[in-house]
Amino acid sequence: MSDTATTDLQRTPLFDRLKELPAKWVPFAGWEMPVQFSGIVDEHRAVRTNVGLFDLSHMGEIEILGHDVSDAVAHVQRLVTNDVSKLVPGQCMYSVVCRPDGGILDDVIVYRFERGVTLVVNASNAGRMFEWFKVHAPQGIRVVDRSKETALLALQGPRAQDLLSPLTSVDLESLKYYHFGEGLVGDVPCVVSRTGYTGEDGFELYTHESKAVQLFDTVWEAGRQWNLAPIGLGARDTLRLEACYALYGNEIDENTNPFEARLGWVVKLDKGDFIGREALQEIKQNGTSRLLAGLEMEDRGVPRHGFEIAREGRPVGVVTSGTYSPTLEKAVALGYVEKGLHAPGGELDVVIRKAPSRARVVKTPFYRGSVKS
Amino acid sequence: MLYPDELKYTPEHEWVRLDGTTATVGITSFAQDQLGDIVDVDLPEVGATVAQMKECGAIESVKTASDLFSPVDGKVLEVNTKLASRIDGQKNADFHPEWINQDPYGRGWLFKVELQAGAVTSQLLEAAAYRSLVE
Numbered sequence: 001m002s003d004t005a006t007t008d009l010q011r012t013p014l015f016d017r018l019k020e021l022p023a024k025w026v027p028f029a030g031w032e033m034p035v036q037f038s039g040i041v042d043e044h045r046a047v048r049t050n051v052g053l054f055d056l057s058h059m060g061e062i063e064i065l066g067h068d069v070s071d072a073v074a075h076v077q078r079l080v081t082n083d084v085s086k087l088v089p090g091q092c093m094y095s096v097v098c099r100p101d102g103g104i105l106d107d108v109i110v111y112r113f114e115r116g117v118t119l120v121v122n123a124s125n126a127g128r129m130f131e132w133f134k135v136h137a138p139q140g141i142r143v144v145d146r147s148k149e150t151a152l153l154a155l156q157g158p159r160a161q162d163l164l165s166p167l168t169s170v171d172l173e174s175l176k177y178y179h180f181g182e183g184l185v186g187d188v189p190c191v192v193s194r195t196g197y198t199g200e201d202g203f204e205l206y207t208h209e210s211k212a213v214q215l216f217d218t219v220w221e222a223g224r225q226w227n228l229a230p231i232g233l234g235a236r237d238t239l240r241l242e243a244c245y246a247l248y249g250n251e252i253d254e255n256t257n258p259f260e261a262r263l264g265w266v267v268k269l270d271k272g273d274f275i276g277r278e279a280l281q282e283i284k285q286n287g288t289s290r291l292l293a294g295l296e297m298e299d300r301g302v303p304r305h306g307f308e309i310a311r312e313g314r315p316v317g318v319v320t321s322g323t324y325s326p327t328l329e330k331a332v333a334l335g336y337v338e339k340g341l342h343a344p345g346g347e348l349d350v351v352i353r354k355a356p357s358r359a360r361v362v363k364t365p366f367y368r369g370s371v372k373s
Numbered sequence: 374m375l376y377p378d379e380l381k382y383t384p385e386h387e388w389v390r391l392d393g394t395t396a397t398v399g400i401t402s403f404a405q406d407q408l409g410d411i412v413d414v415d416l417p418e419v420g421a422t423v424a425q426m427k428e429c430g431a432i433e434s435v436k437t438a439s440d441l442f443s444p445v446d447g448k449v450l451e452v453n454t455k456l457a458s459r460i461d462g463q464k465n466a467d468f469h470p471e472w473i474n475q476d477p478y479g480r481g482w483l484f485k486v487e488l489q490a491g492a493v494t495s496q497l498l499e500a501a502a503y504r505s506l507v508e
Contacts, residue, residue, distance in 0.1 A: 301413075323436070
């Protein structure tokens, strides 16, 4: 097979290190990324039972600074739906960013530092989010795109703390979920946050891109005795889907609002004004015509994004994400269905290769792992 | 990657073992590698008529699904019942789609066809020709 690099695609600082491992590479959001190393099921199980390492340096990071940190917080408060005024330094929070009509522009994690606020955004939305925060910034607010200079590694799995503890000055035993510490991992200054996208306990390590390889080597070396596995985007998707975490572009996009996506818990209508508040208020009052539901397949076939959901021959929804769940050993899906049909226990069909295949609405998440939520 | 010389191949990545009037069909090493972890197969029914290069089933992997094509004209004699979650509409308690990944030319064979009289096999690719197609 041809080995020519597509010069349009970006590469993370860890590209050369990861290229030494046997892997399949694909373009993702403009980046050349590994989709699998040893195999999706293998990697999935490694994270569920042990510990895996992800290169997530393609994600975006946007720093917000003001004369006073309270100005930075206030700016973010006006653009995200969740209440970030409650954050203390060392704490972070999941939220969405909405358009005035309530459509979702991105889902983000907001990190509250002593002197500023940093948002971690999806790779596919990094440019757009930077512009959004800049365009809406009042006088005195600085919005800085830190994406290129920031590398991100995630260590996820029940053994993640065992592996990382001896390497870091951050006290992991006392580090609570959605909190972070600043310290060293080996000799590398890092932000270590207890966050992740797998449903297992784990950490996300942020550092300057110039130290990314050193950080990788430190963790990789220590990882030998733990059988640390490199994890690609394929398993990243099966893991998050089992845990029912939204993927921007699938469950959420500009044409979905947080209430129908079952993310009402990150919308704090009473916190004060923010972009989208009025529209979201109305949506909450009137209710939504459809809701995100979890489906487990009973008949054959794996549902995929865009497949029709039907009931007695009538279209009633659409699949947003679907896969084979290595933990449950059956196919599962998330999808929007007409309100009324979203309740667990209901029987629906997913149209797969032109034929209806029976599915059951189930309670979510499909799987609850070691995550310390 | 392995492409046994005694087999014939199609551009859709199936292999065929011709034995008199019986053809055994499967997918190649290349195909199973591209698919990744295979989790189920949709095989044609025994007795069904299959047509050359027409879709007759599907292979599901974790990340995608791929159509299965018949390399020859004929009637399905036998299917590998150990691979699929469902055979003739009945659930299979113990099935091993991973055999297709592990042993695509052996244990992972998919179905057998009784060649139709006058069935054409001359356009099927030799191993060398198939290899140059995929490498």
